[in-house]
Amino acid sequence: MGKKRKHSEAEAATREKKEEEVAPERPKRTLSGWKEKKDDQVNQTESTTFFRNKEKVLVTCSRRISYRYRHLMLNVVDLLPHCKKDNKVESKSSNGATLNELVDLKSCSSCMFFECRKGKDLYLWMSKCPNGPSVKFLVNAVHTMEELKLTGNHLKGSRPILTFSSNFDKDAHWKLLKEMITQIFGIPKEHRKSKPYHDHVFVFSIVDDHIWFRNYQISVPHNESDKIARGGLDKMTLVEVGPRFCLNPIKIFGGSFGGPTLYENPFYISPNQIRALEKKKKAGHYVKKVKAKTRRKMHELDNPLEADEFSEMWKE
Amino acid sequence: MGVSNKESRQFNEDSMEEDDLEDVSEPESEPESEDEEDVKLTEPSKKAIFNRDGLLDKLGDISWPENAGWVHKLSVDIDQEQQVDVNDDLTRELAFYTQAVEGTRKAFEKLQSMGLPFLRPEDYYAEMVKTDSHMERVKSRLLVEKKKIEEADERRKARDAKKLSKEIQAQKLKERAKQKKEDIESVKKWRKQRQQSGFAGGDKGSELDLAFEDGKPFEKSSNKRPGVAPGDRSGGKARQGVKVGKKPKKRDIKDSKFGYGGRKGSKKQNMAETTNDLRGFNKDSLSGNKKRKR
Numbered sequence: 268m269g270k271k272r273k274h275s276e277a278e279a280a281t282r283e284k285k286e287e288e289v290a291p292e293r294p295k296r297t298l299s300g301w302k303e304k305k306d307d308q309v310n311q312t313e314s315t316t317f318f319r320n321k322e323k324v325l326v327t328c329s330r331r332i333s334y335r336y337r338h339l340m341l342n343v344v345d346l347l348p349h350c351k352k353d354n355k356v357e358s359k360s361s362n363g364a365t366l367n368e369l370v371d372l373k374s375c376s377s378c379m380f381f382e383c384r385k386g387k388d389l390y391l392w393m394s395k396c397p398n399g400p401s402v403k404f405l406v407n408a409v410h411t412m413e414e415l416k417l418t419g420n421h422l423k424g425s426r427p428i429l430t431f432s433s434n435f436d437k438d439a440h441w442k443l444l445k446e447m448i449t450q451i452f453g454i455p456k457e458h459r460k461s462k463p464y465h466d467h468v469f470v471f472s473i474v475d476d477h478i479w480f481r482n483y484q485i486s487v488p489h490n491e492s493d494k495i496a497r498g499g500l501d502k503m504t505l506v507e508v509g510p511r512f513c514l515n516p517i518k519i520f521g522g523s524f525g526g527p528t529l530y531e532n533p534f535y536i537s538p539n540q541i542r543a544l545e546k547k548k549k550a551g552h553y554v555k556k557v558k559a560k561t562r563r564k565m566h567e568l569d570n571p572l573e574a575d576e577f578s579e580m581w582k583e
Numbered sequence: 584m585g586v587s588n589k590e591s592r593q594f595n596e597d598s599m600e601e602d603d604l605e606d607v608s609e610p611e612s613e614p615e616s617e618d619e620e621d622v623k624l625t626e627p628s629k630k631a632i633f634n635r636d637g638l639l640d641k642l643g644d645i646s647w648p649e650n651a652g653w654v655h656k657l658s659v660d661i662d663q664e665q666q667v668d669v670n671d672d673l674t675r676e677l678a679f680y681t682q683a684v685e686g687t688r689k690a691f692e693k694l695q696s697m698g699l700p701f702l703r704p705e706d707y708y709a710e711m712v713k714t715d716s717h718m719e720r721v722k723s724r725l726l727v728e729k730k731k732i733e734e735a736d737e738r739r740k741a742r743d744a745k746k747l748s749k750e751i752q753a754q755k756l757k758e759r760a761k762q763k764k765e766d767i768e769s770v771k772k773w774r775k776q777r778q779q780s781g782f783a784g785g786d787k788g789s790e791l792d793l794a795f796e797d798g799k800p801f802e803k804s805s806n807k808r809p810g811v812a813p814g815d816r817s818g819g820k821a822r823q824g825v826k827v828g829k830k831p832k833k834r835d836i837k838d839s840k841f842g843y844g845g846r847k848g849s850k851k852q853n854m855a856e857t858t859n860d861l862r863g864f865n866k867d868s869l870s871g872n873k874k875r876k877r
Contacts, residue, residue: 318647318648318650318651318652318655320647320651320655345712346712395645398644399641399644399645400638400641400644400645412712412713413717415720415721415724417721418721418725420711420712420713420718421711421712422703422709422710422711422712423709423710423711423712424709424710425703426657427657428657428658428659428686428687428690429656429657429658429659429686430658430659430660430661430682430683430685430686430687431658431659431660431661432660432661432662432663432682433660433661433662433663434663435660436660439635439638439639439642440633440638442638442639442642443638443639443641443642443645445658446642446645446646447645449656449658450645450647453655453656453657453658455655456654456655462703462709463700464700464701464702464703464704464707465657465690465694465701465702466702466703468683468686468687468690470679470682470683470686472663472678472679472682474667474669474675474678475669477669479675479679481676481679481683483680483683485687485702487702503684503687503688505680505683505684505687508712508713519638521637521641527634527637528632528634529632529634529637529638529641530632530633530634530638531630531631531632531633532631533624533627533628533629533631533633534624534627534628535624536624
């Protein structure tokens with residue numbers, strides 16, 4: 268057993284090496300300036316005829332994640348057959364380097380990291396790993412698949428259809444996010460765990476500068492034959508499967524888990540700040556009272572009462 | 584996470600500055616607190632970094648070669664016709680739903696043209712995302728909900744039926760009373776007509792027979808006298824004798840002494856004469872109570 272494992276490890280290592288060898292070539296063929304170089308283009312067409320999506324996503328979370336968010340992560344793992352789930356990572360020490368190392372170790376090309384802070388705020392990192400960009404989201408409005416009101420169900424590992432709302436093409440950062448999402452959430456064609464049918468749809472929609480995620484099952488009334496009749500498509504209904512969540516992009520970094528900031532959400536307020544402000548509002552009561560008291564005292568000192576003319580009357 | 588720390592600090596700085604500004608302008612009230620209820624800043628902060636070139640550069644870096652083919656992506660863009668209000672759950676979800684539906688239509692057409700399989704055939708069984716036990720629970724919950732709705736419906740129906748029947752009953756009673764009134768009226772009319780036409784008093788027997796038509800429908804037989812108990816053989820005479828007979832003499836004396844009828848209050852009060860009048864007191868008892876002496 269041990270021997271075998273070693274062997275496989277060695278193999279993996281060699282594969283990694285190979286990938287490393289290939290890696291420097293990559294930017295050449297995908298850089299935006301490739302159009303001018305004719306010979307490069309020829310190379311590229313040759314390579315793209317065999318284009319093969321080898322995306323592999325590492326999914327982990329930080330320690331002390333709350334159960335709800337953990338379930339969300341597990342749902343994501345269920346939805347993506349091309350992902351690898353890893354152990355929890357210590358939140359404090361999870362600076363970019365360790366995570367990058369981990370991703371490299373698992374030979375993944377991208378990573379989703381669920382970071383839970385204070386047991387209530389969930390941040391999601393999406394990162395293209397060797398040298399791609401990374402995004403940090405704040406996750407809101409989480410509903411997991413286990414909730415009973417979501418009645419749909421679909422094949423595990425069937426490739427989803429990704430639908431994007433048109434406002435993803437509005438700005439550069441949305442474009443980048445769209446590309447990253449398609450790469451991470453799109454299941455590679457002919458992946459060994461994927462199934463050849465399409466029975467669910469992912470919805471990514473930008474509303475109110477947040478990315479909303481929904482997952483629907485496609486259900487068509489089956490006729491006797493396997494083929495869907497032309498009328499069948501009109502009768503098609505969608506049933507929600509879940510999970511639901513809403514991503515609020517905070518920052519986009521140039522490197523993976525770090526690097527120069529390329530984008531910063533100008534509207535973002537951290538939940539900590541919101542809570543602090545709320546607390547401050549509540550704390551104002553006492554301060555106000557004390558202030559009023561001191562003001563009264565000062566007022567009394569400034570305007571002393573006149574001595575009563577009758578006060579000495581009975582004292583003789 | 585060094586970056587994020589920095590970022591949070593930066594945000595804190597922002598907020599501090601804002602607070603200062605607020606303090607200068609309006610030292611007493613705190614109007615900014617209501618704005619903070621919303622999760623967003625009301626206006627974009629000016630410090631925010633937006634490196635468009637860098638973003639596009641990265642996009643070029645990571646994107647797949649252009650002729651990778653749609654089959655690899657399976658992504659569809661859908662136009663969102665109008666702005667969706669985020670806080671209106673129903674319209675928002677509807678927007679997502681329509682987006683998904685349109686997306687599937689488009690994708691289906693594309694896949695169809697490529698000759699690729701789309702939906703799973705009915706006899707293709709494989710592991711599903713949600714387990715059977717989970718779906719069982721979902722189903723049971725749906726059933727329970729359905730049952731609840733049905734029960735509520737039934738209850739409502741019963742209530743409605745009861746209300747309706749009550750109304751019908753009232754209507755019936757009213758109608759019956761009306762009918763009766765009409766009948767009596769018609770008979771009266773008929774009799775008047777008969778009187779006018781010269782039959783008045785001509786036929787007394789018949790009139791007596793129809794006495795009940797005058798509005799007092801049934802009179803009990805006159806055998807029964809008022810104030811007589813049903814079992815009284817004497818016809819109430821035994822009691823009458825006691826009642827009407829003369830007052831005994833003793834009663835008269837007592838009445839003159841203690842009074843009879845009228846208000847008692849004024850009689851019982853002391854007046855000037857009565858207070859000085861000691862006639863009623865026994866002189867012997869003044870000398871002392873014998874029992875007490877002992």
